Structure formats: structure tokens, C-alpha cells
Amino acid sequence: MSLPSFQLHIPCTTDEAISLAKRFDGDSAFMAGGTDLLNNYADDLDVKTHVIALSKIRELKALSGSLIGSGVTIAELIDNQAMLPSVIGETARLIAGPALRNVATVGGNLLLAGRCVYFNRSKLYRCSHGACMKAEGQECITVPQSKRCYAPISGDLAPVLLVLDARFVIAGPSGARVVAARDFYRTDGIYSNVLGPAEILVQVLLPDxxxxxxxxxxxxxxxxxxxxxxxxxxxxxxxxxxxxxxxxxxxxxxxxxxxxxxxxxxxxxxxxxxxxxxxxxxxxxxxxxxxxxxxxxxxxxxxxxxxxxxxxxxxxxx
Ligand SMILES: Cc1cc2nc3c(=O)[nH]c(=O)nc-3n(C[C@H](O)[C@H](O)[C@H](O)COP(=O)(O)OP(=O)(O)OC[C@H]3O[C@@H](n4cnc5c(N)ncnc54)[C@H](O)[C@@H]3O)c2cc1C
Incomplete structure (x- = not known):
């Protein structure tokens, strides 16, 4: 497996990252740990010319009993489980394996591209068997004639944050906004959440x-x-x-x-x-x-x- 070429940008602030994304006008992707994004790139899925790494932005690493930065890793949730509701640490332990948890972030888990046996395939497979509408095809292979994609949300943290009544802080070109976790997701496997162009998920807020x-x-x-x-x-x-x-x-x-x-x-x-x-x-x-x-x-x-x-x-x- 080899990666397609892209230009990597490493901003140090959220504002800088947003300006870059705005400048690239839809031809960029944010990358946190890269465990989902780069796997998809290796399969030639939704590749952009510019990748904006979020790993150097300190604001995204904040962690306390009431706030989880989107750049906090899944392993850090386990290491700091005593300050968080116990279900968060328990769930984090169920996510992937230890090596992956050291790199994968909370933000990436919440924004994981919906997975499907017809989408998460190599380009060769897609060329020979036909691609679905989430890749370069025209229709859903599982539900033909469907207008929307059924790839399921595959991150473990989303349902947990919903029942904890968490809220998400989002920053973008027109400023910051807060969206309840329960209003964040959309029932479409392609346009699966309410993030707009160049918007970054900054933090998860836990209620008092x-x-x-x-x-x-x-x-x-x-x-x-x-x-x-x-x-x-x-x-x-x-x-x-x-x-x-x-x-x-x-x-x-x-x-x-x-x-x-x-x-x-x-x-x-x-x-x-x-x-x-x-x-x-x-x-x-x-x-x-x-x-x-x-x-x-x-x-x-x-x-x-x-x-x-x-x-x-x-x-x-x-
Ligand atoms: C072998 C394997 C097993 C796995 N098993 C599980 C499992 O059991 N349970 C589970 O829940 N997950 C599992 N995962 C998925 C894993 O949890 C995700 O790959 C990981 O959480 C993604 O985090 P990341 O930081 O690497 O995100 P990235 O790959 O960097 O990003 C993922 C997506 O989120 C976007 N993004 C990331 N951060 C932000 C942000 N702050 N603002 C805006 N957009 C952002 C990126 O643009 C990209 O579209 C597994 C993955 C692998 C490879």
C-alpha cells in the first residue's frame, strides 16, 4: 500500500488551520492522528491536495473533568480516566488496539468516516467490482436506488457522549459555535455531521x-x-x-x-x-x-x- 502525494501543512493554532482550509477551498482535509484519513488515502478514497495536520495545536490537547480537547488521544482518555466519567475510560479501552489508541484522537473518532464493506476497499477492488456512491460510483450497492449512503457511524465514543449529554465546540471561518452532541450527526453516511467547510471540532464539553x-x-x-x-x-x-x-x-x-x-x-x-x-x-x-x-x-x-x-x-x- 502506498500513499498518494499531498502537501502537508502543520499550523500551530486553530485560527491558522482554519485560514489554510479556507484558502484551499474544499481541496484540503484536517488530519489529527491520521489513522482513519491515511488508511482511506492508501485506498485512494477522497484524497485532497492539501492535508492540514492538527497535532501541533496545543488548544486541542486540553483535558479536564469537564472538557476534552479533540486532539486528546484515546490512550490519554484511559490514562486520565479518574478525572472523567468512568464510561469514557471503559469505552476507550474497547477502541481498536493499544498501538492505535496512542495515536488516534477523540476528534478523529467522533468524525470517523462511516465504514462499509463496499467503501473501505482498495481501488483495484472498486474498479473490478464497481464502486459505491461514497467512492466514485453512482449508487449505493447495498440499497440500490437509495438517495443516501447507509455507511454506519463506526466510532464507539459518539453514543457514549450522546447519553452524557455532551456538547461540541466548533471553530470555523465565522467564529465559534457550540452544538449538542445529539444534534451533531446527520443520517447520511457521506454528509454525516453538521461541520461546515473549514470548521474544526475543538473540544467536547461535559455538562456540570x-x-x-x-x-x-x-x-x-x-x-x-x-x-x-x-x-x-x-x-x-x-x-x-x-x-x-x-x-x-x-x-x-x-x-x-x-x-x-x-x-x-x-x-x-x-x-x-x-x-x-x-x-x-x-x-x-x-x-x-x-x-x-x-x-x-x-x-x-x-x-x-x-x-x-x-x-x-x-x-x-x-
Ligand atoms: C485497525 C483499526 C481498528 C479500529 N477499531 C476501532 C474500534 O474498535 N472502535 C472505534 O471507535 N474506532 C476504531 N478504529 C478507528 C479509530 O478509532 C479511528 O481511526 C481514530 O479514532 C481516528 O482518529 P485520528 O485522530 O487518527 O483521526 P484522523 O484519521 O486524523 O481523522 C479522521 C477524520 O476526522 C477528521 N478530523 C479529525 N480531527 C478533526 C478535528 N478536530 N476537526 C475536524 N475534523 C477532524 C479528519 O479530517 C478525518 O476526516 C479503528 C481503526 C483501525 C485502523
């Missing part, structure tokens, strides 16, 4: 009440040593004086965007956890688009997601 929340994440994958999620379920329970007052459930890897459901106190006390799990799945499954574009069967991925919801509700609401 995050320590009143207990959360867990379960993940289905082919090989537990290092595989991408085939289904991911995050559940968080917010308590007031020990009593559950809010339940949040998010699904990842079952469609282009993570899905979130929120329940308040009333319903939590009115039905059993099995009934609640069933109701939640019924509501959320309308936004689940698990199709035959990963290694495991869609039906199995859906079943495992339901099982994970039941298991986590039992554990967190007991």
Missing part, C-alpha cells in the same frame, strides 16, 4: 451534572481484540438523591447516525425493565438502518442491540 449520571457502554464486534463496533449501546441514568430521574439510551453503528432516546421519571417507575427495554427499542428501531454493509448480519446486530439495552437497563436501574 455529569457526575450525577451513571453510564455504561456495550459493544458487538467480530473480534474483541480490536474491531470496529457492529452495534453499540450506551445507557445513562441520572439520579437525584439516589432516585433515577432520567434515562438516556443511545445506539451506535446501526445506521449513519447514532440514535438517542430519553425518558423521565414517570415511565421509569411505571413498568418493568423488560417492558421499558421493549418500548425503547420499538421507538428507536424506526431510526435504525442496519443493512448488509458490515461483516455481521443486520438481524443479528439488531438482536444484540436489544439484548444490550435490556442488560444495561437491568444493571443500571436495579
Amino acid at each position: 451534572d455529569v457526575h450525577e449520571v451513571t453510564a455504561r457502554y456495550l459493544k458487538l464486534r467480530s473480534r474483541s481484540a480490536m474491531d470496529f463496533p457492529e452495534a453499540g449501546v450506551a445507557v445513562a441514568v441520572k439520579r437525584n438523591e439516589g432516585i433515577p430521574v432520567e434515562l438516556r439510551v443511545a445506539l451506535g453503528a446501526l445506521g449513519p447516525a447514532p440514535t438517542l432516546a430519553v425518558r423521565q421519571t414517570g415511565e421509569l417507575s411505571q413498568c418493568s425493565t423488560d417492558e421499558l427495554a421493549e418500548r425503547l427499542w420499538k421507538e428507536m428501531s424506526t431510526d435504525v438502518f442496519a443493512v448488509r454493509n458490515t461483516s455481521l448480519q443486520p438481524g443479528y446486530r439488531r438482536e444484540m442491540a436489544q439484548l444490550f439495552i435490556r442488560r444495561l437497563l437491568k444493571e443500571l436501574l436495579k
Whole structure:
């Protein structure tokens, strides 16, 4: 595998990085750890003339109990897990393998290009078997005639940050803005989030009440040593004086965007956890688009997601 040629730029500030991206007018990509971007470049996928490395920007490395810079590595989340909600460290341990976690960043994980067995292929394979609409083809191979791409969101952190009610700080040519994690993703595997041209994900903000929340994440994958999620379920329970007052459930890897459901106190006390799990799945499954574009069967991925919801509700609401 060889990389196509590109010009590398290494700015030292967020503003400088944004100006460069603005100057290159769509023909550039930001690179954090490069573990996703350069893998795609090696397969000749969406290659740009200019690559803007974010690794020297100190602002992106900030880390505290309430703020995670987008340039913080997955390994640093594990090293600093004591200051963060425990579910973040637990999830970080499930991401890829140790070598990759030393380089891969939080920002890159949240912005990972949706993966699909027809997209993440070599150029040779795409030329001989036909390319999908996310590469150089005209239509979705799994769902022909579909107007949008079904590549599922394949990062483990997204559903976890949704149930923690995190917000994302974004900087761009027209200044900074803050977007709730739940509003950040779009249900399209190509245009998968709300980042505009030349915008950078700067930080993840955790809410003030995050320590009143207990959360867990379960993940289905082919090989537990290092595989991408085939289904991911995050559940968080917010308590007031020990009593559950809010339940949040998010699904990842079952469609282009993570899905979130929120329940308040009333319903939590009115039905059993099995009934609640069933109701939640019924509501959320309308936004689940698990199709035959990963290694495991869609039906199995859906079943495992339901099982994970039941298991986590039992554990967190007991
Ligand atoms: C073998 C292997 C196994 C893996 N297993 C898992 C797994 O089990 N679970 C999982 O969740 N992930 C897994 N991954 C994916 C891995 O987590 C991602 O590759 C990594 O998180 C991407 O981070 P990065 O810093 O290298 O991003 P990059 O590759 O540098 O960037 C990824 C994308 O995000 C954009 N980007 C990055 N940072 C910013 C920013 N701050 N602002 C704007 N755009 C930005 C880039 O332009 C690019 O489009 C695996 C990857 C590999 C290669």
C-alpha cells in the first residue's frame, strides 16, 4: 500500500488551520492522528491536495473533568480516566488496539468516516467490482436506488457522549459555535455531521451534572481484540438523591447516525425493565438502518442491540 502525494501543512493554532482550509477551498482535509484519513488515502478514497495536520495545536490537547480537547488521544482518555466519567475510560479501552489508541484522537473518532464493506476497499477492488456512491460510483450497492449512503457511524465514543449529554465546540471561518452532541450527526453516511467547510471540532464539553449520571457502554464486534463496533449501546441514568430521574439510551453503528432516546421519571417507575427495554427499542428501531454493509448480519446486530439495552437497563436501574 502506498500513499498518494499531498502537501502537508502543520499550523500551530486553530485560527491558522482554519485560514489554510479556507484558502484551499474544499481541496484540503484536517488530519489529527491520521489513522482513519491515511488508511482511506492508501485506498485512494477522497484524497485532497492539501492535508492540514492538527497535532501541533496545543488548544486541542486540553483535558479536564469537564472538557476534552479533540486532539486528546484515546490512550490519554484511559490514562486520565479518574478525572472523567468512568464510561469514557471503559469505552476507550474497547477502541481498536493499544498501538492505535496512542495515536488516534477523540476528534478523529467522533468524525470517523462511516465504514462499509463496499467503501473501505482498495481501488483495484472498486474498479473490478464497481464502486459505491461514497467512492466514485453512482449508487449505493447495498440499497440500490437509495438517495443516501447507509455507511454506519463506526466510532464507539459518539453514543457514549450522546447519553452524557455532551456538547461540541466548533471553530470555523465565522467564529465559534457550540452544538449538542445529539444534534451533531446527520443520517447520511457521506454528509454525516453538521461541520461546515473549514470548521474544526475543538473540544467536547461535559455538562456540570455529569457526575450525577451513571453510564455504561456495550459493544458487538467480530473480534474483541480490536474491531470496529457492529452495534453499540450506551445507557445513562441520572439520579437525584439516589432516585433515577432520567434515562438516556443511545445506539451506535446501526445506521449513519447514532440514535438517542430519553425518558423521565414517570415511565421509569411505571413498568418493568423488560417492558421499558421493549418500548425503547420499538421507538428507536424506526431510526435504525442496519443493512448488509458490515461483516455481521443486520438481524443479528439488531438482536444484540436489544439484548444490550435490556442488560444495561437491568444493571443500571436495579
Ligand atoms: C485497525 C483499526 C481498528 C479500529 N477499531 C476501532 C474500534 O474498535 N472502535 C472505534 O471507535 N474506532 C476504531 N478504529 C478507528 C479509530 O478509532 C479511528 O481511526 C481514530 O479514532 C481516528 O482518529 P485520528 O485522530 O487518527 O483521526 P484522523 O484519521 O486524523 O481523522 C479522521 C477524520 O476526522 C477528521 N478530523 C479529525 N480531527 C478533526 C478535528 N478536530 N476537526 C475536524 N475534523 C477532524 C479528519 O479530517 C478525518 O476526516 C479503528 C481503526 C483501525 C485502523
